[in-house]
Amino acid sequence: xxxxxxxxxxxxxxxxxxxxxxxxxxxxxxxxxxxxxxxxxxxxxxxxxxxxxxxxxxxxxxxxxxxxxxxxxxxxxxxxxxxxxxxxxxxxxxxxxxxxxxxxxxxxxxxxxxxxxx
Numbered sequence: 521x522x523x524x525x526x527x528x529x530x531x532x533x534x535x536x537x538x539x540x541x542x543x544x545x546x547x548x549x550x551x552x553x554x555x556x557x558x559x560x561x562x563x564x565x566x567x568x569x570x571x572x573x574x575x576x577x578x579x580x581x582x583x584x585x586x587x588x589x590x591x592x593x594x595x596x597x598x599x600x601x602x603x604x605x606x607x608x609x610x611x612x613x614x615x616x617x618x619x620x621x622x623x624x625x626x627x628x629x630x631x632x633x634x635x636x637x638x
Contacts, residue, residue, distance in 0.1 A: 522597030522604050528584045533560040534610045535588065539624055540564040542572040549627040551636055553588035553615050556580075557595065557607055562588055562615075567636045568622075574598070589621065590614040 540550045540563050550564030554573035559582060563572035573585055577598045586595045586607050593613065595604030615623070622628045629635065 522584070522600055522602035524584065524604065527558060528582075528597075529557040529607060529609070530559065531608055532610055533558075535560045535612065536562045538562070538612075538615050538619060540568070540570065540572050542575075543568075543570055544624075547627060549622055549624065549629070549632070551622045551632075553621075554585045554596075555588040555609065555613075556582045557584040557586055557604075557609060558582040560610075567638070569635055569637070571637065586613075588613070588615055590617045 535555050540553060543550050543564055548570055550568040552565040553562055554565055555562050556576055561576050563576045564570050566574055577583055583598045584595060584604055586609060595607040597604050622632055
């Protein structure tokens with residue numbers, strides 16, 4: 521289990537939106553969403569074409585994230601690569617349940633399974 525350090529978590533900052541910020545900017549789509557525990561940035565998972573959550577960590581050094589999927593509260597540290605328990609972040613803590621996964625509705629190609637990273 522990863523040890524948290526000052527700056528890893530800001531429990532007061534809300535998520536940046538209901539979907540991956542970068543995918544939304546370019547009309548892209550995602551498989552699952554992840555939320556930065558330090559700044560609230562919402563990015564897509566490593567199975568998604570853009571892999572924006574990992575790109576956010578690489579660009580900012582913000583190493584702790586939490587799933588932004590309904591019913592999931594697990595956390596992850598990119599360095600070291602270990603789980604993080606007990607993150608309590610500002611609401612909302614997940615994308616809207618009405619938003620499908622993969623999502624968002626209307627932007628996911630029919631052949632999305634062939635396009636994901638495994």
